[in-house]
Amino acid sequence: MTGRGRGSDQGADAIVGVSERSLFASTAPLPTAPASPPALRPGDQPLPAGIDTPVTVSKTGPVVRLRRHLGRLSPSGIRASLAYAATLELDRGIAFLLVPVFLALGVISYFSLAAEPGFVQPIAITVFLTVCAVVSRSWPRTHLCFIAALLCALGVLAAKIETWRAGTRMLGSEIATQVTGRVVSMDQMETGRIRLTIDVTSTARPKLRYAPERVRISAVKIPAGVRAGSLVSGYARLLPPTGPVRPDSYDFSFDSYFSGIGASGFFMGTPRLVAVADNDAPLLARLSSSVENARQDIADHIRSRVGGAEGEIAAALMVGVRAGIPDEINEAMRRTGIYHIISISGLHMALVAGTVMMLMRGAFALFPDFSSRRPVKKYAAAVALFSIAAYLVISGIVVAAERSFIMLAVMLVAVLFDRAALTMRNLAISALAVIAVSPHEVVGPSFQMSFAATAALVGAYAGWADHRAGKARPPPPKRSPLGFLIHRFLLAAGGLAMTSIIAGSATTLFAVWHFQRVSPLSLFANLAVMPIVSVVMFLSVAAALLMPFGLDWPALYLMGKGLTAMIAISAWISEFSPVDAVGLISRHSVLMVTVALIIATMATTWLRLTAIPFALAGLLSVSDTRTPDVLISEDARLVALPVGGGELAVSRARPNGFTVDNWKRALKSETIVLPEAFGTGDGQFDIFDPAQLPAGAPFYCLSGLCMARHPAGAIIAYVEDRKDTWKACGYANLIVVNDATGYDACHDPMVLVVTKRQLARNGSAAIFFDHQSSTAPAEIQFAVDRPYRPWHEQRKFSREARGLLPYQKPEKPDAVPAQ
Known part of the structure; x- marks a missing residue:
């Protein structure tokens, strides 16, 4: 009795000494107290010396194993296995990995709302x-459900706060006015024009009552001496931000709103330099102008050293100036x-x-x-962190670079x-940082x-x-130097x-959804290309380090040669690339594949197999979407149909x-067909005979009417003047009126009139x-x-x-001759 009690205490102590994580993470049986040998049953063999467990001889061994497996597939067995796997996943930290997922779900829900909510509703929820x-x-289960719902609500609230904080003034209508403002940045376009981003200080002739705070205006040329921080003025035509070019496509108004751009346009002439930036500008504006001028100086230096398209790409890689490619x-x-x-x-x-860590x-x-x-590894990581922070600043702090910096900063701090460094937890921290700073990025292609x-x-x-980790690996065989190099090359390739x-x-699927290609x-x-790019980026780091000493020309020269090879390879492969337009896909397929990706990358137990049905459902529903028969631009100037x-007729x-x-990518078209003149009649409408229009024919136009x-x-x-609408009421199924004063002149429910x-x-x-x-x-969306x-x-x-x-503009009255 005493020995059995002491053994039981030792078994209990063994259980207490095992951590909770090791219990869930291991599939080995739990340590238990030694028990006394059970009594022999009929059919049991006598126990040999030193064996404590009876050996049962059964003729139904396979049947018993089959029953055991079937028992695992029973509802109770599945529930037990599911509970064990879920507990194990929670113990391994999947709850933290799902935090950014539910926050992102809340952000997406906010931007998918049909109407803008106030602050009261999300705060109350x-x-x-x-x-x-x-x-x-x-x-516990109810608690986890409420935590998930709370994270979604916090995502909605974060998106609402960002929308309120942005508050960008957007121009409502096209107008020409005198714009005066401070230059924020300058981009040399491939066409030769210069694009200026300007913080507006005043407008005149007419003075805008609701002027945008920041605009983006292009000019054919600008005065010498214009730099970031300069004050310029010129007469410009401003245009309001445009919406999507078709339903469910990229919304430029959305991007402009969160970028702070209230209008775009072009100077009607050459702007003049009013004054150079002085100390009256805010400190943050002066710092931003200094960084922007440094970027432009470096870009100009790179272009002068490398030249051509290679110089433009080198400038894009080093300082993020890529408008001239x-x-x-x-x-x-x-x-x-x-x-x-x-x-x-x-x-x-x-x-x-x-590269910096390797050099250090x-x-x-x-x-x-x-x-x-x-x-020294930590020292190298600290220097690398400082280097990518400087790279982020000198590259213009664009959104993609900002997000990448956050991800790498988390890894280097780790x-x-x-x-x-490379764990899903660090990726989750990076996602949390991005969602906290810029929630609207969640619905963009770059983030996704x-x-x-x-x-x-x-x-x-x-x-x-x-x-x-679970496999024993034999020592690597001895290889000759050539064999070693070939082996390393094959491993790298x-x-x-596999990375690609x-x-x-x-x-x-995200690329297909956003870009249809x-x-x-x-x-x-x-x-x-990637081996060349790796060498080019190493040379860019070397050029950046040598540039203050004027010794960067060898690195830039070799960098240009590498970019020449990259351009040639991409052009050669592009010639053999088939048509990349794939048309529209279903939104539900993207959601299903996203869920599958989340499960497959975050789960560590057999629960990752549940990603398979989601992935199959997403792939099978890719084509479950209606392709438009006709697309109409928002300015009513362009109509197209496959x-x-x-071919796409316009x-x-x-x-x-x-x-x-x-539109070509969305409708899987390769070429466009321009409109043709209809017949050689005398300009009368009666020569338009609908029977003469073959199915699938391009637009035929005559006297302001295209069919x-x-x-x-x-x-x-398609009609330019509302007065011509009635001409097509008798036989047209769709009439597009490019006239703001137009109306439905047909009054026929079978004819769709879009004004x-x-x-x-x-x-x-x-x-x-x-x-x-x-x-x-017809239906319209x-x-x-x-x-x-x-x-x-x-x-x-x-x-x-x-x-x-x-x-x-009203015409000026004729001057009255003097009497």
Whole structure:
């Protein structure tokens, strides 16, 4: 009795000495107290000496094992396994990883609302959920649900606060006025024009009562001596921020609102230099101007040393000035999937940090006594952190670079505190920082693609490390120097290929959703270009270090040669790249794949298998969306419809290039078909015979009226003057009136009339015909819903939205001759 009691106490002590995490993280049986051997049952063999457990001889062993497996598949077994896996995931810290996920869900919910909420609702909901979370601490499952809901409410509140804090004044209508302001930045465009970002100080002729605080205006040329901080003045035509070029596409008003840009336009002449920046400017403005001028000086120096398109790309890589890169090079890089090289982001920050750490570790290795006594790795990480902070400032603090800096800063700080640098926890901290600073970035392509790629890479790396940790590896075989180099090259190429495959797979659906394009040859392009880019970034760091001493010319020269090779490779691969336009995809498919990506990268138990049904559901629902039959621009000047054979018919001879490119990708079209003159009649309307319009034909125009027939049989009419609307009422299914004073002159429910005033209020439109019945009325979907959100409020103030014609200056009366 005494021995059995002492054994039980020892077993209890063993259980108490085991940590809670090790209990959940290990699948080994828990330590238990030794028990007395049970009595023999019929069929049991006598126990050999030293064996405490009876050996049962059973003829039904496979049946018992089958019953055991079936028992695990029973509802009770599944619930037990699910509870155990969920507990293990919580013990491993998945709750913290899900914090930015629920915050981002709240941000997305806010920007998806149909109407702008006030502060009362989100604050009240947040307070209520906080109270519920505190009260429910005794019920763990309910408590977790309230915490998740509270995080979503905090995401909504954070987005609301950012929207209120931005408060950008947006120009409501096109107008010409005298603009005077302080130059914030300057960009040399590829076309030769100079784009100025100006903080407006005053307007005149006319004086704007609700003038935007910051505008972006281009000029053919500017006076010598104009720099950031200079005060300039000139007569300019200002345009309000535009909305999406089609429903569910990128909203430029949204971006302008959170960037603080209230209008854009162009100078009607050369602006004049009013004064040079002086000490009257705020301190922050003077510091910003100094940094901007330093950027421009460095960019000019790089262009003078390297020259050509290579110089523009080198300036983009080093200081983020990329407006001067030729369009054909930009397009070639987009088609080959290497355009991310141009935008300063995580790749550039990582290469700079890695290069600096490598140089610092190499320098410390020259002093072995110092290196053996000091944490030189932490010193190198601190210098790398300072380097990428300087790189962020000199690159203009663009959003992508800011987000990448936060991510790398978290990893480098983890090195300083002896923590693992590349973990999902650090990625979650980075996401929290970005959401706290700029919640609106969550709904943008840059945030989504960046974090999707990083999460996939971190998750894959962790999974591969876990896989290798449990296997014994033999010592590497001895190789010759040549064999060693070949082996290392193949390992590097294989790692780069897997990195491209993983990151590309994680971001493909987001790229299709936002840009309607993919790069089929991106893997080959990245394999060919990334070694060159690595060398180029190393040379850029060397050039930056040598530039203050005037010794940067060798690094810049070699950098230019590397960029020449990169341009040639991208152009060559682009020629063989198939058409990259893939059309529209379903929003539900993106949501399903996002959920699958979150589960697959964050879960560590068998629960990650639950990502498979979400991924399959997302992939199977990719095509579950309606493709528009007709697209109409928000200014009512352009109408387009696919006519088959990869062709897109447009209503104007000189359409807007950016809009048409977006429509071509959305409608999977390769070429555009310009309108043609109808017949050779005498200008009378009676020569227009709808029967003469073949299905899928381009627009035929005559006397202010253009007509086309959709392949489904519907007839589309486009008129410039509302007085011509009645001419198409008899046979057109859709009539677009490019006249703000226009109205529905047909009064026929089977004829859809879209006016310029409607488009000015509600943005661009997509038209859907019923392909089963040519007599069914068409459906219309606008890009902007009402009531307006803050970034669309300016739409209701335009002359077109109020049904007014464009403003025209009154003619001066003729001078009365002197008597």
